[in-house]
Amino acid sequence: MNIFNIALIEFKHTIRDVRTLVFMLAFPIVMMLILGTALSTTFDKNIKIGKINVLYTEKTDISFSSPFHGFIKEAKKQDIHFKKAPHGLDGKKAVKQNHYDAYVVVTDKGVQFYGSERNSIQASIAEGMLSAFTDKYNLITEVAKEKPDQVQTVMASVSTTPGSYVKETSLNADKAPGSMDYYAVAMTTMIALYSAISASNLIRGERIRNTAVRLVIAPINKMEIFLGKILGSLALNLVCIMLVMAFSRFVFGADWGVHPGMVLLILFTEVFLAVSFGLGISYIIKADQGTRTILMIILQLSSFFGGAYFRIENADGILRFIMNLSPLTWAREALTKIIYNNDLTAALPVISLNLGISLLFLLFAVVAFRRREGL
Amino acid sequence: MEIWIIFSKLIIILFIGFSYVHSETGNLAWSILLILLYISMNIPLYLVRMEKIKLCIHLGSFILICYSIQEVNPLFLLLLPMNFYEVSAAFFEKRWPLLLVGLLPLFFMEGNQAVYGLTALFSFLVFFMTGRYTERLTTYENKLDKMRLDMQRLSKSLNENQEYVRQSEYTYRLEERNRISQEIHDSIGHSMTGALIQMEAAKTLMAIDQAKAAELLQNAINISKEGIEDIRITLKNMKPPTEQMGLQRLKLQLEEFSIQHQLRMPFVYKGNIDLITPIQWKIITENITEALTNSLKYSGATEISIDIHVLNKLVRVEVRDNGSGIGSGKVVKGLGIVGMEERTASIKGTIIVDGTNGFSVTTLLPIV
Amino acid sequence: MNVLEIKNLTKKFGDFIAVDNMSLAVQEGEIFGFLGSNGAGKSTTINMIAGLLQTNGGEIKILDKNIASHSKLAKMNIGIVPQDLAIYEDMTAYENVRFFAGLYGLRGAELKERVEEALVFVGLLDKQKSLPKDFSGGMKRRLNIACAIAHRPKLIIMDEPTVGIDPQSRNYILTSVRKLNEMGCTVIYTSHYMEEVEEICSRIAIMDHGKVIAEGTKEQLKAIITDTRDIWVEVKNTENLEEAALKEIKGVNSISIEENVIKINSQSEVNNLNHIIQFFISRLIEIRSLQEQAPNLETVFLTLTGRNLRD
Numbered sequence A: 001m002n003i004f005n006i007a008l009i010e011f012k013h014t015i016r017d018v019r020t021l022v023f024m025l026a027f028p029i030v031m032m033l034i035l036g037t038a039l040s041t042t043f044d045k046n047i048k049i050g051k052i053n054v055l056y057t058e059k060t061d062i063s064f065s066s067p068f069h070g071f072i073k074e075a076k077k078q079d080i081h082f083k084k085a086p087h088g089l090d091g092k093k094a095v096k097q098n099h100y101d102a103y104v105v106v107t108d109k110g111v112q113f114y115g116s117e118r119n120s121i122q123a124s125i126a127e128g129m130l131s132a133f134t135d136k137y138n139l140i141t142e143v144a145k146e147k148p149d150q151v152q153t154v155m156a157s158v159s160t161t162p163g164s165y166v167k168e169t170s171l172n173a174d175k176a177p178g179s180m181d182y183y184a185v186a187m188t189t190m191i192a193l194y195s196a197i198s199a200s201n202l203i204r205g206e207r208i209r210n211t212a213v214r215l216v217i218a219p220i221n222k223m224e225i226f227l228g229k230i231l232g233s234l235a236l237n238l239v240c241i242m243l244v245m246a247f248s249r250f251v252f253g254a255d256w257g258v259h260p261g262m263v264l265l266i267l268f269t270e271v272f273l274a275v276s277f278g279l280g281i282s283y284i285i286k287a288d289q290g291t292r293t294i295l296m297i298i299l300q301l302s303s304f305f306g307g308a309y310f311r312i313e314n315a316d317g318i319l320r321f322i323m324n325l326s327p328l329t330w331a332r333e334a335l336t337k338i339i340y341n342n343d344l345t346a347a348l349p350v351i352s353l354n355l356g357i358s359l360l361f362l363l364f365a366v367v368a369f370r371r372r373e374g375l
Numbered sequence B: 001m002e003i004w005i006i007f008s009k010l011i012i013i014l015f016i017g018f019s020y021v022h023s024e025t026g027n028l029a030w031s032i033l034l035i036l037l038y039i040s041m042n043i044p045l046y047l048v049r050m051e052k053i054k055l056c057i058h059l060g061s062f063i064l065i066c067y068s069i070q071e072v073n074p075l076f077l078l079l080l081p082m083n084f085y086e087v088s089a090a091f092f093e094k095r096w097p098l099l100l101v102g103l104l105p106l107f108f109m110e111g112n113q114a115v116y117g118l119t120a121l122f123s124f125l126v127f128f129m130t131g132r133y134t135e136r137l138t139t140y141e142n143k144l145d146k147m148r149l150d151m152q153r154l155s156k157s158l159n160e161n162q163e164y165v166r167q168s169e170y171t172y173r174l175e176e177r178n179r180i181s182q183e184i185h186d187s188i189g190h191s192m193t194g195a196l197i198q199m200e201a202a203k204t205l206m207a208i209d210q211a212k213a214a215e216l217l218q219n220a221i222n223i224s225k226e227g228i229e230d231i232r233i234t235l236k237n238m239k240p241p242t243e244q245m246g247l248q249r250l251k252l253q254l255e256e257f258s259i260q261h262q263l264r265m266p267f268v269y270k271g272n273i274d275l276i277t278p279i280q281w282k283i284i285t286e287n288i289t290e291a292l293t294n295s296l297k298y299s300g301a302t303e304i305s306i307d308i309h310v311l312n313k314l315v316r317v318e319v320r321d322n323g324s325g326i327g328s329g330k331v332v333k334g335l336g337i338v339g340m341e342e343r344t345a346s347i348k349g350t351i352i353v354d355g356t357n358g359f360s361v362t363t364l365l366p367i368v
Numbered sequence C: 001m002n003v004l005e006i007k008n009l010t011k012k013f014g015d016f017i018a019v020d021n022m023s024l025a026v027q028e029g030e031i032f033g034f035l036g037s038n039g040a041g042k043s044t045t046i047n048m049i050a051g052l053l054q055t056n057g058g059e060i061k062i063l064d065k066n067i068a069s070h071s072k073l074a075k076m077n078i079g080i081v082p083q084d085l086a087i088y089e090d091m092t093a094y095e096n097v098r099f100f101a102g103l104y105g106l107r108g109a110e111l112k113e114r115v116e117e118a119l120v121f122v123g124l125l126d127k128q129k130s131l132p133k134d135f136s137g138g139m140k141r142r143l144n145i146a147c148a149i150a151h152r153p154k155l156i157i158m159d160e161p162t163v164g165i166d167p168q169s170r171n172y173i174l175t176s177v178r179k180l181n182e183m184g185c186t187v188i189y190t191s192h193y194m195e196e197v198e199e200i201c202s203r204i205a206i207m208d209h210g211k212v213i214a215e216g217t218k219e220q221l222k223a224i225i226t227d228t229r230d231i232w233v234e235v236k237n238t239e240n241l242e243e244a245a246l247k248e249i250k251g252v253n254s255i256s257i258e259e260n261v262i263k264i265n266s267q268s269e270v271n272n273l274n275h276i277i278q279f280f281i282s283r284l285i286e287i288r289s290l291q292e293q294a295p296n297l298e299t300v301f302l303t304l305t306g307r308n309l310r311d
């Protein structure tokens, strides 16, 4: 009950702090608007994605190769060019050296797919189409086993509607992120990260305001204070993020996909990460000014390398490594996969990473908190 | 401590060298060059004293290591943790978050995770253990030095004091003896001689004029009686009143101190000094002595004022110097002050030590 | 019964000893004053009583129970008005009091009643919906008090509650302290304003450098220094003054005359002012002015420590 009261009071008085609210709501929306419109040309998908080159080897009999060739033909219309690998060429190496976007080995067991890490978008488009194709093919083999007489009809339907591969992969050309979509995700994840600022102030604010004194002298457990504060902060930041999301969805028409639950879950874990991080930092660094500075530096770097301000493409080596350090990158990439590829499994690593790191910081904060005199 | 770190680095370098030779990749020349470069960069690290230069060297090492990882062999990563700890230890209080940071590359490297993890942990352990124990060692040494000095000083002053006490006791006794003999001579000496003469006369007259002799004897008796009375009075006068004793002794002591150390030492007393009991005098004197020594030792004062004020229910004794005092107002009590406190508390008094305006020690003793 | 008992309490900050082996007891029904200059250790002592600071030795008992082992009981029975304002500036007065009272387990109708009671008590009921950031200093101070009393503590500790406010609010607060006391609360009142402490406290501890250097009622404290007072009577002329008769008046110790001022030194506990005035009137000596030079707590502090309460 006390936890709830403390959470509520935290929520209330943050919400009355106009500056924070403007920062958490207006700032991302304005940024979305500015960056989303100003940089919209860089998101022209025709130019960006362009031709996709896929190398393939076939180690199969005729029965499978004919629908596969049908698929290749159909794919060509979408500007995906399949090329048979010449003898002796190491397909994987060719992809690595960036000559091709992907390499496909077709055997009678199935299709093996190697995507380029550099051109991940191209690779994933090809992958998506291929996976849709093989899905269909598996269906056919199923049918072929059970009811040989119907094979023909299904096959026919396959070959007559080849365009449907594309629809089912949901890698329709229309379904790549436009600039507004990109910045909606980027800004929301960024602002989720910025929860760390208010979180670093959670306990410190009470100390500065002196109200920490009253909390400590009250007959309640210190842990109740701690949990209450975290809860309040989580709730408030989550509400802010949902508002930003809703605004971008309904006003800017940004695409948030068809799995809002999963998207929210990822954002929630990110807020959790940010809050624990802010709290942890406020205990690691004793000086108040220092906390703020270091936090701002870390957040700005994370935002920058996480692609909040502009998209970083084709990164590799050190840059890729640095990018991967940013929680924004994790969250943004997972969200992109969920929204555009329906790839729900992409959520798992980022959620567990976020939760894991959060718990670490939280643990540290709890230990420091319990040891400290007062709050 | 540095020797341990140097050796650990050497071990890591050796390890890298071995694994390198075994892995038979090319670029041997390059890696030897880089290792040598690393060594030559890290040796001055332990020779220079300037923190800034050290930082620069560390930065150089970082760049070198990064370059080596990128271009020659990822194993060079193993050198990173030690340099990282050396740099960061100066900036962060808490140790174990550094370990976590040191372990971070684990998540981003391919292969060799176990080796890297081991090295990072090993470096952490070596660095911070040596750091901690060296620190402890130096504090112990400093403490030992200080204690040695203290002991020397104390035993010296003890000897001096003993000598001084012996001397002055002897002098006092001589003075006292002299005074008593003088007094006895002055008062009873005369009456005794007078009585003796009368008695001699009485003896001679005994046969001739008995009445006269009886008169003389009566005289002698009277004189002796007076003499006895005199002795009583003399002794009574000679036994000094307590306040006189305490006050005089204190005055003497202050004078001596003032001359010995060339200090102005105004001494003021107010109120009914008689109310101070001998035990209180003892403690007052001891506290004043202690406070004076402190002032002399720490304050650089040119004047120490002593003020005894007997109030209605309290004796207040203040020793105040015009020295540097304690700027922050936060006096840290040493043994001397604690000693004064204990003495004073034993007769229900209090000590106030204040450093805001010069340094002052005030003793408050209740009058019962 | 002792509401508060402190034995050999010590607090160190590093090498510096802020509270030095302090002992004292506060009985039920008292308004007990801590008087001491800035940095004497008053707040530090209070913070230890409140459980905000760990002690470095010694014992604190609230209602005869050690606070180390009965912290919940102690906390329930203490209300603290911190030296620095401890309120949420962007929550209304009502919300502030309700939140803090709620931490003491009050709920529902009872909570509401207590909150209103506290607000009425400090005279802020009509401002209950306003935000403290629009309040004057005095009003903030009063809200600060309301937040500490809503749970009806047995012991209220006020740490310099009147620092930096207008005289009106100050009087209001002093009156409330008395009222709280009449309602059965024991109050510990901390201040470096001698007048306040002298006005409302039934017993006073004078603190300096973390120690209690004197303790007692204000009469007892003054008696430490002297048991006499000087009465200065300025008269038109001193020609036909019968000094001997004046000395006969009960309690008069000595008389000295400087020009037209007669300085009468008299015992403090004898109230002979009437007789003295009578003396002059009956002899048709015209009194021009009359002053009493009795020690106050400031003098006591000055005499004991050699310093002023406020430097």
Ligand SMILES: Nc1ncnc2c1ncn2[C@@H]1O[C@H](COP(=O)(O)OP(=O)(O)O)[C@@H](O)[C@H]1O
Binding pocket: B330, C013, C018, C036, C037, C038, C039, C040, C041, C042, C043, C044, C045
């Ligand atoms: N957290 C702290 N760290 C170091 N010194 C402190 C701390 N808190 C108080 N002090 C010191 O302790 C002494 C007593 O302070 P305080 O109790 O606030 O005095 P008062 O309330 O009587 O003005 C002061 O010298 C102050 O500087």
Ligand SMILES: [Mg+2]
Binding pocket: C042, C043, C044, C083, C159, C160
């Ligand atoms: Mg204070």
